[in-house]
Amino acid sequence: MKYTLRQLEIFVAISRSKSVSRAAEVLHLSQSATSTSLGEFERQFNLQLFDRIGKSLSINESGRQLLPRAIELLDRAKEIEAQLSGHAGFGEMHIGATLTVGNYLATLLVAKFLQEHPESRIQLQVHNTTTIVQQIANYELDLGLVEGDCHHPDIEVQPWIADELAIFSAPNHPMARQKNISIEILLNETWILREKGSGTRETFDRAFQNHHSKLNIRLELEHTEAIKRAVESGLGIGCISRLALKDAIRRGSLLALDTPDIKLNRYFYFLWHKQKYQTAGIQHFLSLCKEMTAGLIRSDEVNLPYIA
Numbered sequence: 001m002k003y004t005l006r007q008l009e010i011f012v013a014i015s016r017s018k019s020v021s022r023a024a025e026v027l028h029l030s031q032s033a034t035s036t037s038l039g040e041f042e043r044q045f046n047l048q049l050f051d052r053i054g055k056s057l058s059i060n061e062s063g064r065q066l067l068p069r070a071i072e073l074l075d076r077a078k079e080i081e082a083q084l085s086g087h088a089g090f091g092e093m094h095i096g097a098t099l100t101v102g103n104y105l106a107t108l109l110v111a112k113f114l115q116e117h118p119e120s121r122i123q124l125q126v127h128n129t130t131t132i133v134q135q136i137a138n139y140e141l142d143l144g145l146v147e148g149d150c151h152h153p154d155i156e157v158q159p160w161i162a163d164e165l166a167i168f169s170a171p172n173h174p175m176a177r178q179k180n181i182s183i184e185i186l187l188n189e190t191w192i193l194r195e196k197g198s199g200t201r202e203t204f205d206r207a208f209q210n211h212h213s214k215l216n217i218r219l220e221l222e223h224t225e226a227i228k229r230a231v232e233s234g235l236g237i238g239c240i241s242r243l244a245l246k247d248a249i250r251r252g253s254l255l256a257l258d259t260p261d262i263k264l265n266r267y268f269y270f271l272w273h274k275q276k277y278q279t280a281g282i283q284h285f286l287s288l289c290k291e292m293t294a295g296l297i298r299s300d301e302v303n304l305p306y307i308a
Contacts, residue, residue, distance in 0.1 A: 005077055007041040008070045010034055011049060015059050015067050016140055068275035071139055075277050090281025092121040096135055097145040098199055099224055100163075100241045101268055102126035104304060106145055109288050120281060128222070130197040136271050142282050144271035145289070147241070148199025158270040160289065163299040165203055165264035166245055166256040169237045173255075181259050187211055190236035192219045192227050200224075203266045204239045228254060239264070242300040268299060 013023035014034070024034040042048055049063035059067070078091045097106040102124065110122050125132075125141070129148030135141045137152055150157050167186065169176055175185070194200040208215060218236050221227050224244045231238045232253055248254040270286065272278065292302060 002044050003041060005074065007037055008074055010037045011041060011063075012067065012070050012074060012139075014038060014050070014057060015063060016138060018057060018059075020057065067139060068273070072275075072277035075279050079279060090117055090120045090279065090284065092123065093143070093279070093281050093285065094123045094125070094141045095143050095145070095285070096125045096127060096132040096141040098129050098132060098147045099126060099194075099222075100147050100200065100244050101145045103224065104241075104243050105268075105289075105292070105299070105302065108305070109285065109292060113285055113288055117281075117284075128195065128198040129202070133271065136273050136276075139273060139276060142272065142276065142279070143285065144269075146199060146269050146271055147266065148202045150269065150271055154274055156272050156274050160268040160270055161293040161299050162297060163266050163268050164242050165200065165207075165239050165266070166242045167237060167239045167259050167262065167264075168231060168245055168249075168254050168256050170232055170234055171252060171255045173234075173237065175237070175257055176255050179258050180261075181257055183208070183211060183262065186237075186259070186262075187214045187216075190216050190218045192221065192230045192236045192238045193217055194224070194227065194240070195220045195222050198222075199266070200240055203264060207262050207264050242298070243302070243304075246300050246304060 010023065010027065010029075013026050014020055017023045017026065020035050020038070021031050024031045027034065038049075047062055049060065049066065050057040051060050082091050095106065095110070103126070106124060106126075110124050114120060114122065125135070127135070129146045129150070132141070132144045132146050133150050133152055133155065136144050136155055145160070147163060167181075175181055175189070178185075193204060205212065219230060221230070224240050227238045227240060228244070228248055230236070232248075237257070242256070245254060245256060249256060270289070272282075293299070296302060
């Protein structure tokens with residue numbers, strides 16, 4: 001063959017980082033060696049894979065067509081190397097999860113996976129849905145576990161388990177014991193919500209789609225735990241997954257409000273790039289996810305570890 005796996009590895013790293021210098025750091029190479037390797041690779045086939053704009057690189061159509069095949073070949077090569085080396089693990093996997101899934105389910109799944117396969121390595125990144133979708137589209141993640149909708153044409157979407165948000169308050173809030181709370185009553189309250197771009201905020205906005213201009217949003221926060229603390233402190237009411245509220249409701253520090261007319265149902269989803277090769281490790285991780293929720297109807301039925 002005219003090319004080497006190292007050349008493909010450098011091409012993929014530059015594609016992901018959009019920078020020779022950042023790719024060199026990731027691969028522990030000098031910048032000059034990385035740049036030289038890319039140049040030789042392109043000259044070997046008389047093919048330009050990136051458009052040069054000043055000092056920045058932008059992958060072109062030839063590069064985009066090569067990228068998924070190069071990633072798949074590298075993933076398969078790593079599996080072969082692990083097998084030849086006698087390793088029982090699945091190598092390195094890159095998984096992304098949105099905040100609710102990441103904090104309450106993905107960490108448990110990663111821990112179980114690594115207990116079963118201690119020679120494997122997992123990089124778990126936690127971001128909002130918009131960021132996870134973009135990373136999968138750019139081949140930066142092998143798998144995404146998200147709580148928001150995804151309509152990207154290059155990404156496969158598979159439902160995992162149903163989830164439901166709950167509007168909640170501190171137990172001493174005036175609405176805490178009310179029944180059948182209407183939207184009109186809720187519009188008079190102060191809200192603490194997730195930021196735009198999160199799956200939780202997307203579900204909330206959909207439920208209140210005809211009333212956005214009337215909402216009094218005091219705080220927008222990126223972390224579910226921060227929202228819970230703010231509501232506990234009496235700053236307002238909030239809306240997050242019942243899964244994330246499960247332990248606080250058990251302790252009595254927060255209370256789910258009775259809002260039967262407000263539709264806050266959604267799903268957790270698996271995401272992967274349609275052209276991304278699914279390694280044996282990713283397939284096994286997906287099996288663990290499905291095993292965790294087998295026979296359950298909703299995410300808050302998952303048996304989470306007790307938190308004091």
